[in-house]
Amino acid sequence: MFNSPIPTISVGNISVGGSGKTPLTIWLSGMLRTKGRRPAIIARGYRAGPSGLNDELQLAMRKCPYAAVIANPDRINAIRDAVTFHGADAAILDDAFQHRKVRRDLDIVLVDATRGFGNGHMLPAGPLREPIESLGRADVVLLTRTEQMQPVRLDALARQIAERAGRDLPVGRIGFQLSGIADLQFAPADFPEGPGGAFAGIGNFDSFVNACQHNGLDVVAQMPLSDHVGYDEALCERIGRWAKASGVGWLVTTEKDAVKLSQISLAWPVPVLVLAIRVVPDEETRALLEEKVDSLLARKPVEQTR
Numbered sequence: 001m002f003n004s005p006i007p008t009i010s011v012g013n014i015s016v017g018g019s020g021k022t023p024l025t026i027w028l029s030g031m032l033r034t035k036g037r038r039p040a041i042i043a044r045g046y047r048a049g050p051s052g053l054n055d056e057l058q059l060a061m062r063k064c065p066y067a068a069v070i071a072n073p074d075r076i077n078a079i080r081d082a083v084t085f086h087g088a089d090a091a092i093l094d095d096a097f098q099h100r101k102v103r104r105d106l107d108i109v110l111v112d113a114t115r116g117f118g119n120g121h122m123l124p125a126g127p128l129r130e131p132i133e134s135l136g137r138a139d140v141v142l143l144t145r146t147e148q149m150q151p152v153r154l155d156a157l158a159r160q161i162a163e164r165a166g167r168d169l170p171v172g173r174i175g176f177q178l179s180g181i182a183d184l185q186f187a188p189a190d191f192p193e194g195p196g197g198a199f200a201g202i203g204n205f206d207s208f209v210n211a212c213q214h215n216g217l218d219v220v221a222q223m224p225l226s227d228h229v230g231y232d233e234a235l236c237e238r239i240g241r242w243a244k245a246s247g248v249g250w251l252v253t254t255e256k257d258a259v260k261l262s263q264i265s266l267a268w269p270v271p272v273l274v275l276a277i278r279v280v281p282d283e284e285t286r287a288l289l290e291e292k293v294d295s296l297l298a299r300k301p302v303e304q305t306r
Contacts, residue, residue, distance in 0.1 A: 001103045002076045006083060006305045007037075007090045007296045010104040012097025014134055015117065015127045018203030018227075019110040020144040020279075022056045022256065023176060025094050027279040029064045031293060032090045036302070040068040040082035042075060043094035055228060056094065058259040062186070075102050089305040090297070097138070098129060105296040109138040113149045113173075114207050116157055132164040140170050140292060142285065147175035148210050172285030178215040179278040184262045189273055196250040196273075197221035197243055200257050201229030212252055212275060221246035231260045240269045 009028060013019040025041055032039040041060045053061065053071050061069045068086035072078035075093055079102065082088035093102065097109055111117075118127040135141055141161050146154055158171040183189045198209050198219045205224035212219045223242055229235070243251050251272045253261065258274040281289065 002079075002101055003103050004079050004091065004105075005300075006040075006079070006088060007106075007300045008079070008093060008102060008104045009091070009106045009108065009293075009296075010093045010096040010099075010102075011108050011110065012095050013110045013112075014097065014130050014132070015112070015115065016123065016129060016203065017112070017115065017127060018207070019112040020174070020176065021094055021110055022059060023277060023279045024108070024110065024142070024144070024174065025092050026060055026063045028092055028289075028293075029060070029067050031289070032092075033064075033066055035293070035297060037090040037297070038066065038068070038086075038088050039064075039090045039092055040070060040079070040086060040088035041092050041094060042070045042072065042078045042082065044071070044073045055256040055259055059256050062259060075099055083305070089302050105299065106292055107137060107139045109135055109141050110144050111141060111157070111161065112145055112204060112207070113143040113154055113157060114145050114210070115204065116160075132161075133166065135161055135165040135169065136167055138165070138169065140172060140288065141165075142172045142174050142281075144174055145176060145207055145211075146173045146282075147177070147280075148207065148214060170288055172281060172288050174279055174281040174285060176211060176277045177280045178211075178275065180276045182258075182274040182276055184258055184272050184274065186258065186262070186274065189271070192217065192250040192252070192271070192273060194218065194249045195220040195247075196252055197223065197246055197248040198252050199223035199225060199239055200254045201225035201227055201231075202254055202256060203227045208254055208275070211277065215275070217252060217275075219252070221248050229257075231257070231264060233264060233266060236261070236264055236266045236268075240266075244269050
């Protein structure tokens with residue numbers, strides 16, 4: 001197993017579909033920066049576009065211009081490149097819980113509270129990539145999208161995780177909060193009035209729609225697309241025709257979709273808006289993550305990583 005010369009944090013999950021890894025990765029990158037580190041964000045780069053980066057990494061690059069953003073399925077060489085060519089002194093491995101060739105200093109696993117573990121079965125019979133008991137390998141489990149769930153449901157899910165993990169495992173809670181409405185060029189836009197439509201190519205479309213409605217957007221039409229969908233002019237024109245046929249006055253999509261849509265020149269029939277979100281941990285979870293990150297940075301001070 002490869003021992004990384006720099007502090008290494010893994011952000012992963014055990015289920016298919018979106019659990020909020022990208023927003024948390026961006027949030028952790030910001031935390032590392034405030035602690036004087038130059039982080040690298042490293043991912044396999046599934047469904048990468050012409051830039052060599054997929055939608056998640058393009059968004060990370062936009063949100064974290066101070067970070068080295070690297071797509072490489074070989075996480076070991078990616079860490080070495082981050083140190084050698086980018087001067088990184090900390091690394092966040094996106095979607096790496098199942099990647100065990102690199103020893104990590106902090107293993108964070110996300111569980112979408114709106115979905116839990118589904119029917120509890122492994123693929124293809126269910127949504128699990130590995131058994132719930134595998135959470136015992138994690139250092140921290142975080143329930144995400146907690147703003148969409150009642151506390152009693154969150155408490156029950158936390159108990160289930162502790163029981164199945166087989167040990168006293170910290171279970172934190174993070175919500176996603178609206179940070180603003182933007183246009184496809186990420187410029188601030190006015191909050192839309194009247195009914196609109198939502199479209200996106202993400203792993204958990206229902207949670208995106210719920211987030212829109214939770215933040216006051218009147219979504220009356222929905223178009224779920226395949227995860228990591230490749231947008232082109234033909235698809236955008238089809239979405240535009242659907243919007244006109246639905247009679248909506250605006251459309252809304254995610255930031256991950258917007259990084260791809262911003263590269264397509266098209267006269268949309270209605271404004272296309274972007275729901276910008278931010279990670280909001282509860283106070284106990286914020287303190288837990290601060291303590292964990294401070295501890296690992298103390299074990300690998302900057303002087304030892306350069």
